[in-house]
Amino acid sequence: MGIKGLTKLLADNAPLAIREQTLDSYFGRRIAVDASMSIYQFLVVVGRKGTQMLTNEAGEVTSHLQGMFYRTIRMLEAGIKPVYVFDGKSPDLKKQELAKRFSKRAGALEELAVAIASQNKEDIEKFSKRTVKVTQQHNEDCKRLLRLMGVPVVEAPSEAEAQCAALCKAGKVYAVASEDMDSxxxxxxxxxxxxxxxxxxxxxxxxxxxxxxxxxxxxxxxQFIDLCILSGCDYCESVRGIGGLTALKLIRRHGSIENILGNINKQRYQIPDNWPYREVRLLFKEPIVSTEELPEIKWTVPNEEGLISFLVNENGFNIDRVTKIRVLP
Known part of the structure; x- marks a missing residue:
């Protein structure tokens, strides 16, 4: 989810902070990419027909590999130098959100079974997408692919978005690419x-x-971090009755969550019990990221023989489509 409603809130209240760009605008730029978010998109969209994803002859899903391969090629051809950052261990504060996601997937599986039984194509597609989960195997497949392509991989100790932000703040990349606004x-x-x-x-x-x-x-x-916590994030419950715009008004009026909690009507705005906003604030300010000096991020010459073996021989890609593409280092 990231930060609930943040894109619209920024579009309405900070429009000059947002620019529309083309892919070519980032020629020569190093970009840190949230790998898990990208893989999730590929699993939901690439080659999908109802409940069916792309698979190889062994029945193993390959949608994530096709998406990762061709979208990375597209960036390389535009002169972009992507650095893919993979999630590590989720922080304890995220356990509740992960449990909610698990429950939603379980519910979607039940709804999907009903849709399949009634042959409702629209519901089949809708609920099948809600059952998608990025697995460790998907991650390992994509790491192997990227290394064969000569594209650098960074394994975060915890949240990929936090590690991406750390790379950007350190000047190792120009920007962070994701769909989760909490970067x-x-x-x-x-x-x-x-x-x-x-x-x-x-x-x-x-x-x-x-x-x-x-x-x-x-x-x-x-104050921006407090705004995001109040708007709704992945690490704690929201205050019922407060959305993004109300959160902005309250932060502007009172300056911090502590001051807001001391001044709002607690019957109108329901504050969760033992609300861990201080711990969440600290997580955003001092996230779990690699504290060691990262090795120099390098793009290397692709292993074309290894790529053909992995994509064509192991995963059933069309050899003509793979071999006609030149992977740029």
Missing amino acids: LTFGAPRFLRHLMDPSARKVPVMEFEIYKILEEMNLDMD
């Missing part, structure tokens, strides 16, 4: 949405700059 809450100086969308959609890349967001909204970074 901004982790302090990424530049954030890109829709970079990984298929070219057929013809959707412009949306670039957000955090310093312009803060300037336009007249907030400091601590």
Whole structure:
């Protein structure tokens, strides 16, 4: 989910902080890509027909590999240098959100069974997408593919978005690409949405700059983090009755969550019991990221023989389509 409603809130209240760009705008730029979010998109969209994803002869899903291969090629051909960052262990604060997602998938599986029994194609497609989960095997497949392509892989100790933001703040990449807006809450100086969308959609890349967001909204970074927590994030429950716009008004009036809680009508706004907003704030300010000096991020010459073996021999890709593409280092 990221931060609930943040895109619209920024579009309405900090429009000058958002620019529409083309893929070619990032020629020569290093971009940190949230790998798990990209893989999820590929599993939901690429080659899908109802409940069926692309598979090889052994029946193993290959939608994630096709999406990762061709979208990465598209970026490389545009002169972009992607760095894929993979999730590590989820923080304890996210356990409740992960449990909710598990429950929703279980519910979707039940709804899917009903849709299949009634042959309702629209519901079959809708609920099958809700059952998608990125597995460790999907991640390992994509890491292997990217390394064969000569594209660097970074394994985060915890949340990929936090590690992406850390790379951007350190100047190792120009921007972070994801669909989860909490990359901004982790302090990424530049954030890109829709970079990984298929070219057929013809959707412009949306670039957000955090310093312009803060300037336009007249907030400091601590206040922006509190705004995001109040709007709704993955690490704690929301205050019932407070959405993004109300959160912004309250932050502007009172300055912090502590001051807001001391002044709001607690009958109108229902505060969760033992609400861990302080711990969430600390997680955004001091996230779990690699504290060691990262090795120099390098793009290497692709292993074409290894790619053909992996994609064609192991996963049933069309050899003509694979061999006609030149993977640029």
